[in-house]
Amino acid sequence: MRARRLLPTPTTVATPVKRFLVNQLFCIHFQQTGDIFAISAAITALRIAVKLRSRHHKDLPLLLSVLGGFHLERFRKTGRLSDIDEGISLQLKAVTLTPHSHPNLPSMLSNLGNLLFSRFKRIGEPSYADVAIEAHQKAVELTPDGAAVLPELLNNLGVAFRCRFERSGELADIAEAISAQQKAVKLIPQDHTNLPFLLGNLGNSFDSRFERTGDLSDIAEAISVQQKAVELAPQGHAHIPTLLGNLGTCYLSRFERTGEIQDIVEAISAQKKAVELTPPGDAGLPERLNNLGISLTCRYERTGELPNIAEAISTHREGVDLTSEDDAGLPVRLSNLGKSLRRRFEQTFDPSDLADAIAVQQKAVTLTPLGHADRSLMLHDLGKIFHCRFVLHGESSDLDESISSHKAAAISSSGSPRVRLEAAKTWADLATQHNHYSSAIVPAFDTAIGLLAEIAGLEQTVQGRYTQLETSSGLATMAAAAACALGRTDKAVEWLEQGRCLVWTQLSDLRTPINNLQAHDSVLAQRVADISKQLEMMASSRGTSHIDMSFEEKVSLEDEARAHLDLARQWKDLLETVRAIPEFESFLAPSACSTLLRHLPETGPVIVINVHESRCDAIALLSGREPLHIPLPNFSIEKTSKYRAILNSALQSQHLRVREADNIVATSGQLSPARDMRPAPVEAHRYNPSVHLVLRGLWEEVVKPVLDALGIPKTAEGSKRITSRVWWCPTGPLSFLPLHAAGKYGGPNSEATFDYVISSYTPSISAITDRVKNTPSIDNPISGLLLTCQPTAPGASPIPGTTNEVESILKGAKRRGVRALMLQGDEMTAVECLKQMQKFSSIHLACHGSQNASEPLRSRFLFHQGSLELGEILKSNLKHADLAYLSACQTGTGEEGLPDEAVHLAAGMLSAGYQQVVGTMWSIRDRPAQMVAVSFYEFIFTSLERSSDTLFNGTDSAYALHQATQKLRHSLDDSEYSLLTWVPFVHYGL
Structure with missing residues (x-):
């Protein structure tokens, strides 16, 4: 502070x-x-x-x-x-x-x-x-x-x-x-x-x-x-110390965020100079000493050099001594002194430092009035000091004080949401570690999960929310693991739903149909609709300031930010107004487990798999039944990391072989088409057990235990069609692994997920239940298929196979009387694509895809003329969207720093309104991509023909992808190369 x-x-x-x-x-x-x-x-x-x-x-x-x-x-x-x-x-x-x-x-x-x-x-x-x-x-x-x-x-x-x-x-x-x-x-x-x-x-x-x-x-x-x-201030001016001190404070703030050592060096230099130039008795001196003490403490935390913390403590003490007892700045200075004393104790274990730290921190809290924004941080720091003493002496009273302080900080009505979140996480962690505090676990995690929505508030841009959530990744899985240990499966479901895919959920909430509210109060409903639309537009369109902007541009952005903040405040007030109406108390509130269970698919379970360092569990949600808890004792987060590393290594190795293949092709003068990767040479087909190890581990430790617990039998040989469906909802790093392809390959006892069920994925439970609840009519007024063909794009390798792919699909559509339109080359621009997406319920995008991990809304599809960003798609009001087939690379690849936010193109298309999406987990080769796409549509067209229906819809898309990928698989062997060829194709949604 x-x-x-x-x-x-x-x-x-x-x-x-x-x-x-x-x-x-x-x-x-x-x-x-x-x-x-x-x-x-x-x-x-x-x-x-x-x-x-x-x-x-x-x-x-x-x-x-x-x-x-x-x-x-x-x-x-x-x-x-x-x-x-x-x-x-x-x-x-x-x-x-x-x-x-x-x-x-x-x-x-x-x-x-x-x-x-x-x-x-x-x-x-x-x-x-x-x-x-x-x-x-x-x-x-x-x-x-x-x-x-x-x-x-x-x-x-x-x-x-x-x-x-x-x-x-x-x-x-x-x-x-x-x-x-x-x-x-x-x-x-x-x-x-x-x-x-x-x-x-x-x-x-x-x-x-x-x-x-x-x-x-x-x-x-x-x-x-x-x-x-500082540069403009006249030399020798009385306010030079203030300017230098404030500059040092800014460097300190950036250091605490980025850890760049040069920033803390600059901070201490400016602040020391400010203190030196301040005359004795100046009222500003205690503040400057306080800030210098913080910087010295930060440098100690970075370097571990005791002289830094000693100097920090003496500097803080001097600032406190110069502050009168009735000065409103005294609590902050005492609190920072307490933090420095705690830091030195953690190094030296000098009990006098610990005693002094507790004394000054308690005084700081006592002097800080209720409702003050700094009080939650002081309480959080006090809790840390009590925990230090608990670790030293083992006295339960110190643990009680620590938990009480963290709890008070977390439930504070004011203060930084991030500080309160950290306090809530510590409260929950301590309660979980010491199981006789089990009664505190549920309220602690309730508080922590609830604070995530404040961290990533609607007043921020979508990208800003993702940035805020990066440091809170894993909270929901931690909470769910604790709930499973307590036997509270209902809480595990609720916490996973509230704490994951938060940004997509916010976008979905802003688009929630309000028919019931419209019938009750049309004026209020219209107000809700208007504000929600403005919030959605502002979140995806508002720019970000950068240092090279003109002053006028920065002022304009600040005006937009203020307008955005005002909209978020109006939205909060509107929700309170609506929830005050009888029967609307839960309007757009986080769903209880019982509510989530009301609209599950009737054709199969949703399987939520929670992965945490303490334990791993599956929770099966079935229509008309209570959640089924399936412990996974043989699986662990360490195995998840191991399997990911093996798979990434195999993919990297394949990519290197592809580059070698390029050289062979170039030498021979032959053209070898590619989507993002060219075919590997013959040597690449050699058997390598690494991918087999991953898929077998996932089968034996995750998928098979779940299927056994549910009593789902293996489909008899010769059966024409598997009818059982499963929606996988993995969490954390498991989101990057192919559960749909788990299995034992090769030999007489081979078996895999696809022998039992048709697999789909969902980023969250509500992503499926919302679609079940609001399933569009098959008689879609814009039923039809928009086909895009973009074999070339600036800066990307050509993929000539897309032309054959799209033309084959178009012929099949015309043969069945399905309304379809193909756009290719220069006629397909981002503007034209968005325009046509309003006229067709389904879209097939055959092109290059680009995943932007740092700015998910800038992930895009590359066209010959420009590109179509996900953020622009989200702005469109696609009321009748049905199927999106993303015949591009890595459209289902998430971001490692945000594993539970599903920041990939496939999830984005779901959020844009599409009921089902076909994507890819990693790069795909051109020829297999063509084979899967053509087989996929052939299955759907045949289904339409059997029902004498010419209105295109993606109802059977999961079955179609299953059949198409298995057809490709049966044309290959079970080598690593072959597995990496068909496994990446995945289905999301209904």
């Missing part, structure tokens, strides 16, 4: 008073040097001037205002509350005596706001911040555009909003702060002496928001403007 010193700007008043101040009261001397004697002399002289004026003298309000402002300046140097109280009294009199239309009233109101705000900073009473902001807002409203004083008034308004944000944690406040301060910087002349201070305050606000959101573009902008502020 660090503090940022605000940078005041001089009070602007009428010209005659300015001359009086400059010539008689040493105003400029104080502003440049910070000489306390000059400001005291000015106050004495002004008091005399005020006494010499009658109550009705025209100069009296201005003199009162200036005198109040100088009391504020002295307070900033000395920290004496008497100056603030006197200043507020004088400023109120000045405002009261000034007519509403007087041109000096805005400046007086702003000065009053500064005084009220400074008292808020000093004593921490929120009401002072509210009144201060009102005064600043009124000052800005009364100031005409173009007035020279307007930048300073906007700056002061922004500072007040930022400081209230640091007290309350309300994102709306920091958005208002940045907006006001950006306007101030834009309006002030670039050679104005106050520009450095306006920039410094703007940098502080970006840094404050970064601490809450973790958006790296914010901290980059903060450092950039702080550097500019």
